[in-house]
Each structure stands twice: as structure tokens, then as C-alpha cells.
Amino acid sequence: MPRKLEKSRDGVIILKDDTPEKMEVESNEVDASETYDKTPVYIYYNWCKKCGICVSFCPTGTLAMKSDGTPYVKNPEKCIHCETCDRLCPDFAITGAKRGGDKNEC
Amino acid sequence: MASISQKTIHQYLRHNKKFPHVWCSGCSNGIVLGSIIRAVAELEIPKDDIMMVSGIGCSSRISVYADFNSLHTLHGRPIAFATGIKMYKPRMKVIVVTGDGDATAIGGNHFIHAARRNIDLTVIVINNHIYGMTGGQFSPTTPTNDFASTCPHGNIDPVFDVCQLAIGAGATHVARSTAFHSLEVQNMTKEAIEHPGCSVVEVISACPVIYGRMNKKGNASKMMENMRDNSISLKAVEKLPEEKTKGKIVRGVLKKDTNIPEYTDSYAKLVERLKRGNDE
Numbered sequence: 001m002p003r004k005l006e007k008s009r010d011g012v013i014i015l016k017d018d019t020p021e022k023m024e025v026e027s028n029e030v031d032a033s034e035t036y037d038k039t040p041v042y043i044y045y046n047w048c049k050k051c052g053i054c055v056s057f058c059p060t061g062t063l064a065m066k067s068d069g070t071p072y073v074k075n076p077e078k079c080i081h082c083e084t085c086d087r088l089c090p091d092f093a094i095t096g097a098k099r100g101g102d103k104n105e106c
Numbered sequence: 107m108a109s110i111s112q113k114t115i116h117q118y119l120r121h122n123k124k125f126p127h128v129w130c131s132g133c134s135n136g137i138v139l140g141s142i143i144r145a146v147a148e149l150e151i152p153k154d155d156i157m158m159v160s161g162i163g164c165s166s167r168i169s170v171y172a173d174f175n176s177l178h179t180l181h182g183r184p185i186a187f188a189t190g191i192k193m194y195k196p197r198m199k200v201i202v203v204t205g206d207g208d209a210t211a212i213g214g215n216h217f218i219h220a221a222r223r224n225i226d227l228t229v230i231v232i233n234n235h236i237y238g239m240t241g242g243q244f245s246p247t248t249p250t251n252d253f254a255s256t257c258p259h260g261n262i263d264p265v266f267d268v269c270q271l272a273i274g275a276g277a278t279h280v281a282r283s284t285a286f287h288s289l290e291v292q293n294m295t296k297e298a299i300e301h302p303g304c305s306v307v308e309v310i311s312a313c314p315v316i317y318g319r320m321n322k323k324g325n326a327s328k329m330m331e332n333m334r335d336n337s338i339s340l341k342a343v344e345k346l347p348e349e350k351t352k353g354k355i356v357r358g359v360l361k362k363d364t365n366i367p368e369y370t371d372s373y374a375k376l377v378e379r380l381k382r383g384n385d386e
Contacts, residue, residue, distance in 0.1 A: 088137055
């Protein structure tokens with residue numbers, strides 16, 4: 001079923017069927033669901049081109065690569081939220097999740 | 107701390123264009139686009155006040171994906187179009203995104219004359235050392251002795267230094283960085299947008315599929331590591347002896363001058379003076 005096509009400039013982004021599910025972004029607040037606490041980073045596999053930059057520049061080894069080059073979160077507890085992957089991803093396909101349950105939030 | 111994440115960036119992308127974007131796997135253009143968007147988001151400029159102009163080439167596809175006012179123009183001519191826009195609407199922030207071939211070869215004249223006039227444009231030159239989109243011809247910035255599809259036995263041309271060219275032509279804010287140092291690119295872009303006058307930011311980027319493959323530079327991560335290891339900041343250059351800095355990419359703001367009058371200001375003053383002259 002096609003999703004709602006919404007507002008123009010500052011509101012909700014136009015969603016199409018080929019847009020990944022988790023790419024849904026609203027201007028006011030992104031809903032922090034339970035999964036945000038469980039995984040430190042989100043990877044949008046629909047946009048990922050398997051270049052390997054996020055895996056090779058992850059300073060703590062949170063991310064690892066499958067045999068076909070797809071990145072995945074191997075050690076979620078090691079993530080220090082440096083957002084290097086977020087910043088160096090050329091495809092906008094990885095993002096640091098919200099530090100909702102993080103007690104050491106600065 | 108990086109406060110602007112991909113979630114903010116997605117609000118600045120045109121989701122009705124086809125994503126994932128056209129660039130090859132590991133291409134640095136996406137990183138530069140992210141840095142530009144972060145700079146704009148940090149400055150909190152409304153989307154409608156930004157005009158993004160680009161020519162033809164891989165890097166010039168950036169204007170298609172970013173949700174600003176945009177103009178995708180002729181090969182080499184983005185600066186000419188941008189000059190017109192800036193003259194008509196001086197309040198607009200005009201960002202020109204161009205590649206190395208676009209800016210220095212085909213649009214070389216427009217580039218140096220925009221710098222000479224000191225018109226308030228932000229020119230971001232993404233330098234990947236090759237014409238990527240058309241199949242890997244050598245460009246004015248291809249290093250000597252490197253290979254390209256039109257020089258299979260090695261390039262014999264000397265190289266253009268984009269920053270020195272801009273400084274020589276009279277641009278008032280000139281900076282250089284690499285795509286690996288994406289925070290630096292973000293800060294430089296921010297500074298360049300705020301600077302009144304012609305500002306040039308050269309971003310050395312990686313083209314792993316065409317330039318990297320022809321010159322055996324390895325994959326995308328390897329090229330990014332090369333950028334990290336073979337570049338040196340301007341502050342470090344002053345301290346280190348000359349032999350250690352030889353052959354390295356110098357990062358930093360190479361020139362900043364706010365005393366030279368800006369072109370649209372001078373034009374407005376001229377108009378004002380002539381109006382007053384008619385009244386008297």
C-alpha cells in the first residue's frame with residue numbers, strides 16, 4: 001500500500017515505496033522506539049553500497065563485514081557513539097541511534 | 107560532538123529523486139554533500155535562501171540531491187550562472203559545487219574572473235584528479251606520471267594547484283581539505299558561506315572506481331587512509347622541517363582577507379551614487 005505523500009518543505013519528507021522503512025523522518029521529533037536502545041547504529045540496507053568505509057574506520061570494532069561486504073553490528077556494547085560511520089558514509093545509509101537509555105549522556 | 111546526524115541530513119535530501127544516488131560505491135561526493143548539509147544546518151539558514159549551482163560531472167550531481175534552490179547548468183559554466191544570480195539577488199547565499207575539470211579546465215576563465223571580482227560566491231571544488239563521469243580522461247589536476255584513459259602511458263602534464271590559482275586570481279577566502287576530514291570540510295564550508303567575498307574550498311576526494319583502479323590505489327577505504335596519512339595541517343607545516351612536508355597535501359585556510367570590497371556591494375554603491383547624481 002502506498003504511504004502518505006506528505007507536506008512540502010519543512011514538514012514530513014515525501015515517502016515513496018522505494019524509500020527504506022526506517023528512513024522516515026519528521027521535522028519535530030523522531031520516535032525513539034525500543035529498538036533504539038538495543039542497537040547503537042542503524043544501517044539502511046536499501047541504500048548501502050558495501051564500500052566498507054564504515055567498517056574500516058570504526059575505532060572500536062563495533063561494525064564488521066559479512067563475506068559479501070555488507071556491514072552489520074557485531075559488538076553493540078563496544079559502540080562509543082563517535083559517529084564516525086555517520087559522518088563518513090557516502091550513501092547516508094548509517095546513523096547513530098539516539099542515546100535514549102544512556103546514563104552517561106553528556 | 108557531532109550533533110547533526112543523518113536524521114537531520116535526510117530532511118535536506120530530495121527523497122523523490124532516485125536513491126541510492128548515482129555515485130559509485132565508495133565515492134567521496136556523498137561525504138562532501140553530507141558536510142555541506144551539516145554546515146547549512148548548523149548555520150540555520152532557511153532552505154529557500156540557499157542557491158546551489160552546479161555544472162556537469164559526478165560532483166555536480168550534488169545539486170540534484172540537496173533540497174535547496176538549484177540550477178544544473180552547462181559544463182564549466184556554473185560560476186557564470188551563479189554570478190548572474192548573485193547580481194540579481196544579493197541576499198541569497200550562492201553555493202557553487204563543481205569538479206576539478208569543471209572549474210579549472212572548461213570553466214577556468216569563469217573561475218579566475220569570479221575570484222578577481224571578489225563576488226560573494228562559495229565555490230566548492232571537489233578534486234578527484236580525473237574526469238570520472240565521462241570515462242576517466244585526464245584533467246588539469248591529474249598528477250604527473252599518473253594514468254588515465256587518455257594517457258595510458260602516463261600523464262606528462264604539470265598540475266594545476268587549485269588553491270594557488272584562486273589566491274593568484276584574487277579570491278579572498280581560500281581553503282583546502284580532504285573528504286576524509288569531513289568535520290574540517292564542514293567548518294570550512296561554514297566559514298566560506300559566512301565570508302563576504304569569493305571563497306574557494308578545495309576538497310580532495312577519492313574516486314576508487316576510475317582513478318583508483320587505473321593507478322592501483324586500492325579500494326575506497328585504502329584511498330581514504332591515504333588521504334589521512336598524506337595530508338598535513340597548515341599549523342604543522344610551519345613547525346616541521348621542509349623534507350617531512352614535501353609532497354603532502356596541505357590542509358587549512360590558506361588565505362583570508364576581509365578588507366577587499368565585495369562586488370555586489372560596490373555595484374549597489376555605484377547605483378546609489380548615480381541615483382543621487384541624477385537628483386542634484
